[in-house]
Amino acid sequence: MGHYLPAKWFKCRVEKFYLFFDPWFSLAKKKIGETEYGIGWIPFGGYVKIAGMVDESMDTEQLKQPAQPWEFRSKPAWQRLIIMLGGIFVNVLLAWGIYTCLNLFTGEKYHDLAKFENGIAVSEEGAKMGLMNGDKILKIDGKPAVRMENSMINMLLANEITVLRNGKEVSFAPKEDGIAHILGSKTAKLYITNRFAPVVDSLTEGPAKKTGLQKGDKIVALNGKTIRFFDEFSDGLAGKKNQPITVDVFRNNELKRFTFNTNKEGKIGFRPDFKEAEAAFNNTVTNQEYSFLPAIGRGFERTVESLTMQIKQFKLMFNKKIKGYKNVGGPIAIVKMMPKEIDWVAFWSFTAMFSAWLAFLNLLPIPGLDGGHALFTTWELITGKPVPQKVLENAQMIGVIFLMGLMLLIFGSDIYKFIISPFLK
Template sequence: MEIAIKLFQFILSISILVILHELGHFLPAKWFKTKVEKFYLFFDPWFSLVKKKVGETEYGIGWLPFGGYVKIAGMVDESMDTEQLKQPAQPWEFRAKPAWQRLIIMLGGVTVNFFLAWIIYSCLSLFNGEMYTDLTKFNNGIGVTEAGKKMGFQSGDKIINIDGKPVERLENASINILLGDQVTVLRNGKEVTFPIEKEGVAEVLKQKEAKLYITPRFPMIIDSLASPASKASGLAKGDKVVAVNGKPTPFFDEVSTVLSENKGKTIAIDVLRNGKQETFNAAVDKDGKLGVGVDQKALASVVTDKKYSFGEAIPRGFERTIEALTMQVKQFKIMFNSKIQGYKNVGGPIAIVKNMPVDRAADGGISINWAAFWSFTAMFSVWLAFLNLIPIPGLDGGHVLFTLYEMIVGKPVPQKVLENAQMIGVIFLLGLMLVIFGSDIFKIFAGKL
């Protein structure tokens, strides 16, 4: 049931984005009286699931859910149909239109993607606001994992800025640190600026919960006993852990560190109970856990729930769109950094489906988290806009590049060059898709997905 809901969300999101992206090409093409032969959601090699011709255009749904396309007469595209290009150009063909009209047609898809993200983010800001973990409320600083320490952080640091820019939200900061060069923290009362060690970034990216290398520091107060071993230990709800094996551990991250060092062992835990300190022996499981639930009230104290008026939501939606776009651009730096080897963490459709957000009810029921769905759709819309603008033949950016060349030089790129470039681009993109799918399949068998 869960995988079905996640798959439905993915297909729905992709369908919305593809249809609107292709409309961005379709509408200006029609406006400039250019013949559009096909408008398809998903690709249709050999056959289509549904098709119907209306006027001069065939509308349909393909069976290969990797995107979609509009086939514009007189244009070298991924269909590689060059027969009509051997004939003299007709007034209704793409190649017969002025360069500025062709440029508008090609930029229509990414323009729609950008504005769609802006609209979605503005609506989310207006109707849902933004809930985030506020770094300015981290009175005890941050707790960091061993991977975080390799990056240069120390437990107790208070993050001030990343690459010279002030930070407020943990959710953004934890990603921007991975993409950044240096960070400034308040450490023992002094400002310290240090470079972000890429070996530590690579270590963080290997973890399934990569964003959790930084957490707020708060005392560990037991809220529930979840395992038979924890119930037998004598620990009780409300106990505040203050030391493990005689080592003071005033904060949860320090308790976690000691527990990870004592997997499968029995440890002595000092707790405060009703104002008195008591000691209990407890078993640590093979994963470094005590089998207890931790009081989350301290976490709630560092959360900010920000609301926006209509006038504030629109500019905030624009800011969120730019933030998402900037994040996509920065991620390329991680992918091609030899020390980080971020390309190993690239996920394809299978990984995306697996990570689609859902709501889980107390009775075990699963439903769609619509706010998270629309947030994902907005982010993915920005991603599609950025990806399509990369100047690779086969993508919108490749067509834009050739058109700009024509506008600057004053003459079009030779037809044969366009055809060969398109063929190379299509082969490259197909190869990239195979690599990404192969990576997903490998991770499934390796237990990393």
């Protein structure tokens, strides 16, 4: 629609308006006036075919004839540029509209990093990135870190992270090895969380159970050193395999001490009470509500944030250490990202993000995409000379081959992961 409307305004003939693609045949079609409206059978977006334009249809026969007033090629460069950028504009407008409606009707629910009073607990992958247990995340690339959900993505894309560590501000560049581990792992996506007390929930066959630890015991010291959080206890056990340790617990308002050996893996055999962790995590939730005008403003901010995030993520694909191209996904990956049950906030949030992603993708100066067409038209505006027709045709062919290669990479990754995933469980 973004291309269709300005094409009509500038009196271009629109030959086709299709949802999905229709090589050889279409599922449904109806001609109204000069335009054929239809539904194709290959479910990848859609297109409009504008007369007199070099596009992915590679219909060059029409271009061999003299230019007609109603053809795209006969219009001034500034009109052609507006027609080309119309799709990108609508992608951004759609994302902005969805985010605005989400703000207005549901608000924003997020985990506020300022409420992590005791700092964060870090997974092994997060530690490889450079974070430490107890850190309070202050800034990412110089901007205040507020929302945990956004910050977890932004830190993977950042050049600099600033934290409060042991009372001092520390800035560092996240290590690429850690980022690669997080992107490549199915279990490491939540690489930071809140800290919680080490309360025993269940015991397995092991040293803790044999020695007499019980459900509900709260660990307060390890080898005489005070313990407040489960991550401190885990860190204290690190490297202590088959070694004697002393554990102090608080039970029924009494302090009890147990001495025993860790097992060969350096564990003592208990699971912490995650209800306590969940309660602590829920205490960090903030519900931000918006009235009409602030909802519009915040909607625009979220659109810009989403666009910026897409650009930064794109860079990860070509990083030699991070190897982001290994984690690309297509339709199968998108379906897997969707919640198992109906969650309209998640659905519309994803749709807005995806629309912003399409705006960025289409803006890339690759022949075959809107950005490629816009590049050649901008060149004509600057130089006053149109790009030769043969150059446009060859560039379009190269762009189509590149895009097909990119689709093969994405679909190949999807299919490969789909096939091998049962064997990785």
